[in-house]
Amino acid sequence: GVYSSSVESASFLSTSTPPARKRGLKDSEQNDSPTGSSPSESEMLAMCKCIVSSIIESETAYVDCLDTLNQYARALSSAIGTNQSVLSKEEIETIFYKIEQLHDTHKNFRDGLRRNFDNWDAKPTIGENFKFLASRLEVYKLFLENYSKAIETVRRCNASNLKFEELFKNIKLNTSKGQPATLEDLLHKPVARVQKNALVLHDLLHYIPSSHHDYNNLRAALKLTQRFLNELKLNSTESMFPHQDRAPRHVVKNSFIVEYSEGHRKLRHLFLFNDVIVCAKYKPSSRQKFTFEVKWYIPLSLVTLIDAEGEADPIREDNKVNVCQLRSRASTLRDLVTKEERENAKLSKPPGRNLERNRKKLSELEAQLVLHSPNLAFKIGLKNTKTYAFFLSSEFERSQWIEAINVLQSSAPLTVTTPSILELQSCITSARGCMGTNMGSFLTRTAKDEDLLVGDLLITVHNLQGLNRPADIFICFEVDSYGHFFKKARTKTCQNTLEPNFNQEVVIDLDGSQTLRILCYEEHTSNGTTATVLRGKAAFEMSRSWLTDKYQEKSFSLQECTLNLSIKYSSSDVGLQRVPSCKPVGSFGVKVQQVCKKEKSAVPFVITTCVREVERRGINEVGIYRVSGSASDLQRLKRTFENDPYEAEQLLKEVDINNVTGLLKLYLRELPEALFTDGLYPRFFEAFSKHDQEEKKTMLLNLFNKLPEVNQHVTLFLIDHMVKINQNEAQNKMSLHNLATVFGPSIIRPCSNAASQSPSDLLTTSTVDVMAQAGILYFFLRRRAAGFALSNSEAREIIQATD
Numbered sequence: 001g002v003y004s005s006s007v008e009s010a011s012f013l014s015t016s017t018p019p020a021r022k023r024g025l026k027d028s029e030q031n032d033s034p035t036g037s038s039p040s041e042s043e044m045l046a047m048c049k050c051i052v053s054s055i056i057e058s059e060t061a062y063v064d065c066l067d068t069l070n071q072y073a074r075a076l077s078s079a080i081g082t083n084q085s086v087l088s089k090e091e092i093e094t095i096f097y098k099i100e101q102l103h104d105t106h107k108n109f110r111d112g113l114r115r116n117f118d119n120w121d122a123k124p125t126i127g128e129n130f131k132f133l134a135s136r137l138e139v140y141k142l143f144l145e146n147y148s149k150a151i152e153t154v155r156r157c158n159a160s161n162l163k164f165e166e167l168f169k170n171i172k173l174n175t176s177k178g179q180p181a182t183l184e185d186l187l188h189k190p191v192a193r194v195q196k197n198a199l200v201l202h203d204l205l206h207y208i209p210s211s212h213h214d215y216n217n218l219r220a221a222l223k224l225t226q227r228f229l230n231e232l233k234l235n236s237t238e239s240m241f242p243h244q245d246r247a248p249r250h251v252v253k254n255s256f257i258v259e260y261s262e263g264h265r266k267l268r269h270l271f272l273f274n275d276v277i278v279c280a281k282y283k284p285s286s287r288q289k290f291t292f293e294v295k296w297y298i299p300l301s302l303v304t305l306i307d308a309e310g311e312a313d314p315i316r317e318d319n320k321v322n323v324c325q326l327r328s329r330a331s332t333l334r335d336l337v338t339k340e341e342r343e344n345a346k347l348s349k350p351p352g353r354n355l356e357r358n359r360k361k362l363s364e365l366e367a368q369l370v371l372h373s374p375n376l377a378f379k380i381g382l383k384n385t386k387t388y389a390f391f392l393s394s395e396f397e398r399s400q401w402i403e404a405i406n407v408l409q410s411s412a413p414l415t416v417t418t419p420s421i422l423e424l425q426s427c428i429t430s431a432r433g434c435m436g437t438n439m440g441s442f443l444t445r446t447a448k449d450e451d452l453l454v455g456d457l458l459i460t461v462h463n464l465q466g467l468n469r470p471a472d473i474f475i476c477f478e479v480d481s482y483g484h485f486f487k488k489a490r491t492k493t494c495q496n497t498l499e500p501n502f503n504q505e506v507v508i509d510l511d512g513s514q515t516l517r518i519l520c521y522e523e524h525t526s527n528g529t530t531a532t533v534l535r536g537k538a539a540f541e542m543s544r545s546w547l548t549d550k551y552q553e554k555s556f557s558l559q560e561c562t563l564n565l566s567i568k569y570s571s572s573d574v575g576l577q578r579v580p581s582c583k584p585v586g587s588f589g590v591k592v593q594q595v596c597k598k599e600k601s602a603v604p605f606v607i608t609t610c611v612r613e614v615e616r617r618g619i620n621e622v623g624i625y626r627v628s629g630s631a632s633d634l635q636r637l638k639r640t641f642e643n644d645p646y647e648a649e650q651l652l653k654e655v656d657i658n659n660v661t662g663l664l665k666l667y668l669r670e671l672p673e674a675l676f677t678d679g680l681y682p683r684f685f686e687a688f689s690k691h692d693q694e695e696k697k698t699m700l701l702n703l704f705n706k707l708p709e710v711n712q713h714v715t716l717f718l719i720d721h722m723v724k725i726n727q728n729e730a731q732n733k734m735s736l737h738n739l740a741t742v743f744g745p746s747i748i749r750p751c752s753n754a755a756s757q758s759p760s761d762l763l764t765t766s767t768v769d770v771m772a773q774a775g776i777l778y779f780f781l782r783r784r785a786a787g788f789a790l791s792n793s794e795a796r797e798i799i800q801a802t803d
Contacts, residue, residue: 041209045207045209045212046471046522046533047207048204049117050533051200051203051204051207052116052117052204053117055113055200056113059110059113060110062106062193063103063106065186065189066102066106066189066190067103068171068186069186070096070099070100070103072096072171072183073092073096073099073100077089080092086163086167087157087161091157094149094150094153095150095153095187097142097143097150098139098142098143099143101136101139102140102143105133105139109132109133112128112132113126113129116129120468121469123213124214125213125217126204126218127215127218127220127221130197130201130217131217131220131224133197134197134220134221134224134225134228137197137224137225140190140228141228143190144191147187147191150187151187154168154184154187155184171183171185185250197225198225198229199410201218201222201225202222205218205219205222249273249275249276249427251273252272252273252274252404252408253401254269254270254271254272255269256268256269256282257269257378257390257392258374258390258392259388259390260315260317260389260390263317263318265371265372266371267281267282267370267371268280268281268295268390269281269292270390270401271427271428272401272404272405272408273300274300274408275300275419276297276298276300276419276424277298277300277303277405278294278296278297278427279296279388280292280293280294280295281294281295292425292429293425294421294425296388297419297424298380299419300405300408300409301409302383303382303405304380304381304383304384305380305381305402306379306380315377321368321372323369323373323644326365326368326369327511329365330365330366331454333358333365337359337362340358341355369482370482370483370484373393373482373484373486374391374393375391375644376391376392376393376394376395376398377389377390377392378390378391378392378398378401380405393485394478394484394485394486394487395487396476396485396487396517396519396534397485399534452512452513452514453510453513453514453544453569454510454511454513454571455509455510455570455571456508456510457507457509457510457516457547457567457568457569458505458506458507458508458568458569458570459477459505459508459566459567460503460505460551460565460566460567461475461502461503461504461505461506461563462501462502462503462564463499463501463502463503463563463564464494464502464520464558464561464562464563464564465499465562465564466560466561467500467560467561469498470497470498471497471522471535472493472495472522472523472524473493473497473500473520473522473523473535474490474491474520474521474523475490475491475502475518475519475520475521475563476490476518476521477489477490477508477518477519478516478517479515479516480513480515480517481510481511481512481513485517486647486650487653487654488506488508488509488653489507489508489653490653491504492504510569513542514541515540516539516540516542517537517538517539518538518539518556518563519534519536519537520535520536520561521534521535535559535560536557536559536560537559538556538557538558542569547567547568547569548569549568551568552566552567553565553566587604587605587641587642587667588606588641588666588667589670590672592671592675592710592711592714593708593711596710596714602710602714602717603714603717604667606641606645606663606667607664607667607714607717607718608717609648609652610652610663610664610667611717611718611721613653613657613660614660614661614664614721614725615724617657618657618660619724619728619731619732620728620731621657621732622731622732623732623733623734624661624732624734625661625734625742625743626734627661628658628662629656629658629659629660629661629662629663630658630662633655633656633659634659634662634666637652637655637659637663638663638666665742665743665746668743668746668747674746674747674748675711675714675715675718675748676707676715676748676749677707677708677711680707683703684703684776685772686699687699687700688700688772688775688776688779696779697779700776700780701790704780704790704791705791715747715780716784716791718743718747719780719784719790720784722736722739722743722781723736723781725739726739726781726785736781736782736785737778739777739781740774740775740781741774743777744770744773744775744777744778745773747777748773749773
């Protein structure tokens with residue numbers, strides 16, 4: 001990863017790369033350092049393959065640069081002696097000195113490396129490729145000795161030759177993502193490249209086992225490269241070339257982002273240059289028109305990443321906005337605007353005041369959604385003196401920012417050069433021409449644009465082909481909504497397989513979406529700790545021109561692998577009716593009647609979400625609901641549900657299923673009044689103590705019908721869920737008795753001040769009482785499983801509607 005860090009753009013970040021080895025340490029010193037558990041040889045070679053993949057991508061961009069220079073040199077040479085002549089023969093030879101030889105060297109290196117990569121299972125010899133490159137370093141020596149003379153010639157010609165200036169002002173490269181370059185930029189590439197050879201060899205040797213057949217060749221290549229750098233005194237970037245000839249500033253990564261400052265969210269655009277990170281105020285006027293104003297910047301060498309895991313110090317907001325409510329209101333207004341526009345078009349009427357008023361309201365709601373949808377913390381600091389906090393929507397996006405900063409810092413010069421605001425503003429302005437922005441806005445679309453997709457995307461994930469070794473693989477799906485990407489679904493993990501067969505269906509809700517992003521991850525587990533490595537990704541634009549309501553088989557290339565799936569689109573005229581109209585703020589520790597009233601639902605959102613997830617992927621899990629979840633994960637899930645249930649719903653799809661069941665049990669335990677109510681609780685216990693079975697049945701059913709209507713609905717919903725779990729007892733080993741034992745003390749328990757009352761009046765926490773709680777629930781479970789009613793028909797109809 002370091003190889004391509006500061007030379008080309010950060011497109012190489014599509015693969016997850018390991019941290020660079022500590023510079024300047026011998027191998028023996030590296031191995032003796034306390035690094036914890038060592039990865040297996042297969043894991044180390046997998047990381048090597050990731051590095052080689054990024055090298056090939058970087059080399060392709062570099063060869064493109066050298067090839068462009070060659071083409072200019074040939075064109076200028078052929079024009080000598082004609083009326084189209086721009087430079088003399090001497091000037092051409094000075095400017096393009098040794099470029100052709102560098103191009104041939106790196107093309108052969110890249111092609112050889114690619115052949116070995118494509119035949120990775122056949123014991124590739126990448127060491128030979130790097131030895132070949134190291135043996136051609138003499139060409140670099142000649143180029144560097146001529147470099148200052150070449151740059152001087154370019155600047156002199158720029159100043160005196162108008163035709164030359166126009167010709168080389170904006171050079172377009174095939175691999176530059178549309179970002180133009182100058183002739184000086186391209187000539188500087190080999191200067192910056194020469195040190196990267198040593199850095200990438202350090203990285204490869206960090207992961208190549210010493211017993212590997214390539215190890216000695218890579219060591220030899222590193223020695224040759226280091227000797228060359230020492231001879232030219234190029235170990236220090238500062239001595240490598242004078243200040244005016246350092247690597248030109250260029251954009252490595254950029255995206256619009258939400259900054260949290262002074263208690264408010266603010267729309268910003270973050271630019272990561274190869275030497276500085278810049279935050280600019282984002283000023284959109286339409287989809288095509290936007291400007292930037294630099295607000296602050298930090299030299300890259302002074303940037304620190306704070307709380308890289310994103311959990312130790314969450315961003316605390318004073319006034320959280322109800323995002324679910326915003327989405328629901330935006331959906332309603334969008335439908336109204338669309339309806340009015342269609343009616344006006346039929347009657348050839350101009351827009352009325354009501355339409356303009358609704359469009360203005362919708363614009364305001366969309367602006368709020370852009371600001372308040374993301375909730376994943378991302379923090380950077382200025383050498384522990386100041387912290388800047390941001391919100392992102394995707395863990396993938398955050399990991400890409402972190403990796404880009406880490407990789408650039410690993411090869412950044414130690415000396416800090418402080419640019420001016422005007423200089424940075426100029427850099428941003430010049431880069432703006434090759435940037436696009438997409439806020440996912442309904443209002444900024446024109447008649448030529450397709451309608452934004454609102455509805456469900458149904459995907460059946462079949463299998464993944466092309467792995468070169470068995471691995472633990474899972475797939476994640478992300479879609480955009482109001483300019484942000486959100487993770488919507490994750491497949492199960494197929495373990496230790498060469499061709500993962502998922503055979504799994506996922507449903508992704510689309511809310512003004514245009515792009516689907518597919519991410520392929522590999523899991524590595526060592527000493528109980530699981531790490532993930534990105535193996536491949538793909539992103540494609542969704543269009544009504546090919547998305548239909550019929551399943552279509554599609555194959556997507558994820559770098560080295562191919563993902564096969566079936567996909568169809570189900571449009572929704574209602575938009576976000578599936579999303580609760582009001583998020584359950586304060587759901588935990590709040591009476592169930594208050595939560596349902598606030599949400600305008602028959603069953604609390606947290607319960608329906610957990611139950612739906614368990615029935616989706618945990619119904620066959622052995623010991624489901626009996627295995628405890630992680631305490632820290634449960635608190636994180638609880639906090640997310642309190643702050644943003646829409647995000648929490650997505651998070652539930654990613655966490656261990658035992659954390660989902662643990663969250664449901666936690667919610668029930670924290671209810672201030674159990675579902676069987678404090679007032680009726682002693683009477684349930686009294687009824688259960690009856691020896692006459694018919695009398696016991698009559699009393700328990702009568703008491704159940706005396707519960708508040710909301711309590712009946714929620715209890716029936718949970719009982720139906722438990723019965724469904726029990727129907728898979730052969731797989732999950734959960735009998736009705738087991739389920740009653742798990743849920744009984746949570747659903748049927750005394751009030752919180754029970755300890756101060758007479759033991760003869762209320763159940764206490766003794767073993768007998770716990771058995772009674774389980775026995776009462778078991779009575780209702782067994783009756784429901786047999787198909788008998790528990791309450792009046794009206795209650796049953798309501799719960800069926802909830803289902």
